Amino acid sequence: MLNVENLNIDFYNQDEKTWFKAVKTISFNVKKGTVLGIVGESGSGKSVTSFSIMRLHDEKTAKITGEIDFEDISLLNLSSNEIRQIRGNQISMIFQEPMTSLNPVFTCGEQVAEAIMLHRNVDKAAAKKHTIELFNEVQLPRPEKIFESYPHQISGGQKQRVMIAMALSCNPKLLIADEPTTALDVTVQKTILQLLLKLKEERDMAMIFISHDLGVVNEIADEVAVMYKGEIVEQGPSKSIFNNPQHPYTKGLLACRPSPALQLKRLPVVADFLTGDVEDAKAHLNASNQLTEAEIQLRRATLYKQKPLLKIENLSTWYPINNGFFSKVKEYVKAVEKINFEVFPGETLGLVGESGCGKTTLGRSILRLIQPTSGNIIFGGKDITHVGKAEMRKLRKDIQIIFQDPYASLNPKLTIGQSILEPLQVHNLFKNDKERKAKVLELLNKVGLKDEHYNRYPHEFSGGQRQRVVIARALALEPKFIICDESVSALDVSVQAQVLNLIKDLQKEFGLTYIFISHDLTVVKHISDRIMVMNKGKIEEEGFPEEIFYAPKAAYTKKLIDAIPGN
Numbered sequence: 306m307l308n309v310e311n312l313n314i315d316f317y318n319q320d321e322k323t324w325f326k327a328v329k330t331i332s333f334n335v336k337k338g339t340v341l342g343i344v345g346e347s348g349s350g351k352s353v354t355s356f357s358i359m360r361l362h363d364e365k366t367a368k369i370t371g372e373i374d375f376e377d378i379s380l381l382n383l384s385s386n387e388i389r390q391i392r393g394n395q396i397s398m399i400f401q402e403p404m405t406s407l408n409p410v411f412t413c414g415e416q417v418a419e420a421i422m423l424h425r426n427v428d429k430a431a432a433k434k435h436t437i438e439l440f441n442e443v444q445l446p447r448p449e450k451i452f453e454s455y456p457h458q459i460s461g462g463q464k465q466r467v468m469i470a471m472a473l474s475c476n477p478k479l480l481i482a483d484e485p486t487t488a489l490d491v492t493v494q495k496t497i498l499q500l501l502l503k504l505k506e507e508r509d510m511a512m513i514f515i516s517h518d519l520g521v522v523n524e525i526a527d528e529v530a531v532m533y534k535g536e537i538v539e540q541g542p543s544k545s546i547f548n549n550p551q552h553p554y555t556k557g558l559l560a561c562r563p564s565p566a567l568q569l570k571r572l573p574v575v576a577d578f579l580t581g582d583v584e585d586a587k588a589h590l591n592a593s594n595q596l597t598e599a600e601i602q603l604r605r606a607t608l609y610k611q612k613p614l615l616k617i618e619n620l621s622t623w624y625p626i627n628n629g630f631f632s633k634v635k636e637y638v639k640a641v642e643k644i645n646f647e648v649f650p651g652e653t654l655g656l657v658g659e660s661g662c663g664k665t666t667l668g669r670s671i672l673r674l675i676q677p678t679s680g681n682i683i684f685g686g687k688d689i690t691h692v693g694k695a696e697m698r699k700l701r702k703d704i705q706i707i708f709q710d711p712y713a714s715l716n717p718k719l720t721i722g723q724s725i726l727e728p729l730q731v732h733n734l735f736k737n738d739k740e741r742k743a744k745v746l747e748l749l750n751k752v753g754l755k756d757e758h759y760n761r762y763p764h765e766f767s768g769g770q771r772q773r774v775v776i777a778r779a780l781a782l783e784p785k786f787i788i789c790d791e792s793v794s795a796l797d798v799s800v801q802a803q804v805l806n807l808i809k810d811l812q813k814e815f816g817l818t819y820i821f822i823s824h825d826l827t828v829v830k831h832i833s834d835r836i837m838v839m840n841k842g843k844i845e846e847e848g849f850p851e852e853i854f855y856a857p858k859a860a861y862t863k864k865l866i867d868a869i870p871g872n
Contacts, residue, residue, distance in 0.1 A: 337509070376478075
């Protein structure tokens, strides 16, 4: 159905007045009714390749050579009007980030109906009827209500389903899914993957599925192409790629994902496989790098003989909704409901659950970024639930947070050096800015960044580098306790491995205590001493990682574990 031969894509760099080669002489094909998985890290050329199939690049700044043939039609030779007839109609795309792909000022239904009216030449009533049928097909609850809802009023998983409905609205022959499950809960991710496979079978549709997560691709793809620095370094049937990878890069990608079966001290990174002897790297990862039972028991004995650093007693945080007459509150969303637990000095407590279960609200309530409705927060033996703003500001020196989206939590107008320097100024640490700058440079080096990065702005860094900047800022005040809120969820598996190793190294060096919030159970199992599973504002169960994984008590926990790719 689709044949790509010797594809090269170059982009013009306006600042340097030079051309940059993003994709280098790649070839692949997609057969009718099959799924091709394209995997690789950010910047490997996956999305750039898919955009070239759709002819979405700006032709003034992009130079595309080679052949892209769709059912014997040369897509690169079509005029703008001719490609518009194919784009959306015969080849459709689900974009990576549904929130930025959906227009916030139109309802979800209006946006899908618009695509139908444009391509199908039908009236508004017929387009609405077809849209609601599509919402049913992609298993959206209450399709009529979703039709009238704006993107911000529905969950991430529901937004992704709206994007799938839009992509399917004209019954395409080829669907390109660009990272359609990144940063989704494992349960939502599994549902989306099953839905895409179901729709593919029912419609006899071909698919290109793009992801940085090999585990996800293994669930859905018939054939796999592995991309690295703009080239396809390995491709073949899915089973052979996963069971017998040949290229060091593929081996590295497979190895750096945390494994539920192994308890490693450090996660391998792709560099381990691209430099040096691969067999030596693998032996090191699987033998000397594994935690022994004796080491685990010694750590637990040391941790749990101490007094807790944090104690949470009957903590509840409710949000008012549905105001009645005279602004009287009639109902509440009980985001956190009567929660009790302790965290010990030097411990990592993992907190897992789906979106909307209350994880982030709990984290922010502990930090008093949200005022709890009731209960007590006891930190370092002191009840901080109702302390005043001035005292709480002093306490923030000891209690820090690493937010989920580093780009959103950094000021785009400040250099990263200024962003890290700012808390040192606020808390009046060190004698002057010269000493503070020296501290910032030390922190940058500590998290694997360089002195010259001090004067760069957030947009000049990759996602993994920005996450390191946010970690450096959290460390600036030398805190005792850090909440990591989904701090690796949207990172490539290789970058994720580097950041998880860094978080562990810093804990060892500074004696840090963490609450590590995530929807990814394999990541939480790797990094945590204990795990708490949260659902609908309450703790379903808690225990050591092996207890939660291999002997879960709650049906909800079993559902989360069953949804892990490869399980």
